[in-house]
Amino acid sequence: MTTQKMDTIEHKAYARIGFLGNPSDVYYGRTISFTLGNFWASVKLVPSKDLVIVPHPTNDLVQFQSLSNLVDRLESDGYYGGVRLLVAICKIFHNYCKENNINLHEGNFTLSYDTNIPRQTGLSGSSAIVCAALSCLLDFYKVRHLIKVEVRPQLILNAEKELGIVAGLQDRVAQVYGGLVYMDFSKKHMEELGYGIYEPMDIGLLPPLYLIYAENPSDSGKVHSTVRQRWLNGDEFIKSSMEEVANIALVGKTVLVEKDYDKLFHLMNGNFDLRRKMFGDDALGALNIEMVEVARRYGAASKFTGSGGAVVVYCPGGQSQARLLEDACTSAGFTFQPVKVMPSLLNEIDNGTMSSKA
Numbered sequence: 001m002t003t004q005k006m007d008t009i010e011h012k013a014y015a016r017i018g019f020l021g022n023p024s025d026v027y028y029g030r031t032i033s034f035t036l037g038n039f040w041a042s043v044k045l046v047p048s049k050d051l052v053i054v055p056h057p058t059n060d061l062v063q064f065q066s067l068s069n070l071v072d073r074l075e076s077d078g079y080y081g082g083v084r085l086l087v088a089i090c091k092i093f094h095n096y097c098k099e100n101n102i103n104l105h106e107g108n109f110t111l112s113y114d115t116n117i118p119r120q121t122g123l124s125g126s127s128a129i130v131c132a133a134l135s136c137l138l139d140f141y142k143v144r145h146l147i148k149v150e151v152r153p154q155l156i157l158n159a160e161k162e163l164g165i166v167a168g169l170q171d172r173v174a175q176v177y178g179g180l181v182y183m184d185f186s187k188k189h190m191e192e193l194g195y196g197i198y199e200p201m202d203i204g205l206l207p208p209l210y211l212i213y214a215e216n217p218s219d220s221g222k223v224h225s226t227v228r229q230r231w232l233n234g235d236e237f238i239k240s241s242m243e244e245v246a247n248i249a250l251v252g253k254t255v256l257v258e259k260d261y262d263k264l265f266h267l268m269n270g271n272f273d274l275r276r277k278m279f280g281d282d283a284l285g286a287l288n289i290e291m292v293e294v295a296r297r298y299g300a301a302s303k304f305t306g307s308g309g310a311v312v313v314y315c316p317g318g319q320s321q322a323r324l325l326e327d328a329c330t331s332a333g334f335t336f337q338p339v340k341v342m343p344s345l346l347n348e349i350d351n352g353t354m355s356s357k358a
């Protein structure tokens with residue numbers, strides 16, 4: 001989404017739900033993900049004399065009511081906010097353009113951001129900020145037609161890698177493309193093309209879904225680091241389980257096309273059960289596990305949307321089942337809401353950059 005008032009450029013990027021196959025995207029796997037219209041980040045770029053990155057009044061920790069307030073906020077939100085993400089994407093964008101002989105004009109700008117994506121809840125709040133910022137840079141430097149849509153998720157990921165955040169491509173692909181996307185990150189594609197195979201799917205294939213989340217920020221990099229290390233060390237259990245998770249997205253693609261929601265129910269549950277075996281309950285966190293389990297106690301299918309903090313739910317019993325679950329979530333202190341799927345926002349210029357139009 002773009003707003004251009006005078007010289008101001010503003011872009012939104014939506015939260016995303018890793019629907020099937022996550023987190024195998026971090027491991028040359030496959031996923032199906034979609035953008036969630038319930039939450040978004042927006043970034044504003046205004047031309048200015050100096051290049052300025054504006055700290056967010058509440059998400060960047062620079063001003064406090066008191067010393068104890070400083071400590072409380074550090075304990076709940078960690079040390080970092082969005083400023084480092086904006087700085088990192090500026091660097092990655094600059095270097096990519098330089099390496100690819102894309103000339104950038106001399107003008108400077110002021111970048112600021114806002115977000116209503118619940119912080120660090122596995123809804124990809126981090127990459128939403130980076131994705132919206134990249135979109136602003138593409139327009140400010142008028143290079144949207146020169147940077148392929150397929151390449152953009154990797155630039156967004158590189159900005160986070162630059163900061164040492166362990167993450168995968170699926171969030172960024174979903175946020176760049178928008179809508180529902182099937183993604184294949186096989187080693188072969190990644191090595192030959194530098195990106196995966198991304199196939200947009202009809203959002204109408206999804207059944208009504210619900211979201212459960214809790215104010216319980218968890219650092220996705222920390223959650224991922226042990227499993228990632230085991231995978232790098234060639235751990236057979238992690239390798240074979242990750243392949244099973246990737247297969248869930250492959251099977252899920254057909255299941256969605258056929259609207260076979262009974263099978264979808266089992267795929268969603270199977271996806272979380274494999275994650276639980278690989279990561280272990282300590283890494284996933286008791287509260288996150290309880291969000292999955294409360295849904296299952298009411299006969300729904302449930303799994304993490306990302307690395308933890310939010311859960312996507314399918315209620316085979318329809319609205320009456322969802323209402324019972326909503327009451328249970330409210331009593332447990334969790335937020336429960338219907339999922340609004342956000343369609344793709346790519347424009348003609350973006351589509352024109354794609355090597356293969358799926």
Ligand SMILES: Nc1ncnc2c1ncn2[C@@H]1O[C@H](COP(=O)(O)OP(=O)(O)O)[C@@H](O)[C@H]1O
Nearest residue numbers: 059080081082119120121122124125126219220
């Ligand atoms: N809502 C937010 N506001 C500001 N910065 C954020 C926000 N969410 C994430 N970040 C930044 O991104 C980093 C990585 O967040 P991450 O654990 O990936 O969260 P998410 O699951 O929302 O993507 C954080 O350490 C922080 O620097």
Ligand SMILES: O=C(O)[C@H]1O[C@H](OP(=O)(O)O)[C@H](O)[C@@H](O)[C@@H]1O
Nearest residue numbers: 022023122124167168220306307
């Ligand atoms: O573990 C996952 O499912 C995802 O974790 C990260 O996303 P986040 O929203 O930060 O939890 C990671 O970036 C994704 O690639 C994983 O699939």
Ligand SMILES: [Mg+2]
Nearest residue numbers: 124126127220
């Ligand atoms: Mg993230």
